Amino acid sequence: MNCFDKGRYLTRDLLDATAKSLETIENLCESPIERQFGIAAAVIFEEAGLRIVPQYKLSRYRYDFAIVHPGLDRVLMLVECDGKAFHSTPEQRENDRQKDAAAAEIGVFVARYTGKEITIDPRYCAENALGRLRKAWR
Helix, strand or coil: CCCCCCCCCCCHHHHHHHHHHHHHHHHHCCCHHHHHHHHHHHHHHHHCCCEEEEEEEECCEEEEEEEEECCCCEEEEEEEEECHHHCCCHHHHHHHHHHHHHHHHCCCEEEEEEHHHHHHCHHHHHHHHHHHHHHHCC
16 A cells, blocks of 8 residues: 555554654664664555564564564565674674574565665665565565
8 A cells, every 4th residue: 555646645544553663663773874764664664554663583683674564474574774883894794694694594685774875865775675675575
């Protein structure tokens, strides 16, 4: 469901779901780039009928966001916001590779966006993530 199609307006359910997601994002995100991405993504993914879950745990890892199909209650995609402080040393990059492998084991891919990409245009990053998800699930 896309509520921005011609002649359509935001429904109360969509507004309520988006408000709840935004509140959760504000409370759980650990960095400014996570909040920036999360706020942009909450609106975009809710419009598409999907849910964004911050600080998602899988195995021994925590991912910045999971994109979930509410009807299937299944993770479709994981998103990582890669700021320089936590994703630039060889050890940190190895940890990221292991996280990606853990997600791949259950058939889920990880979309990664740099802090710079998110800071410049968080909405573009969220739209790109949705586009990648749609392409993967065709």
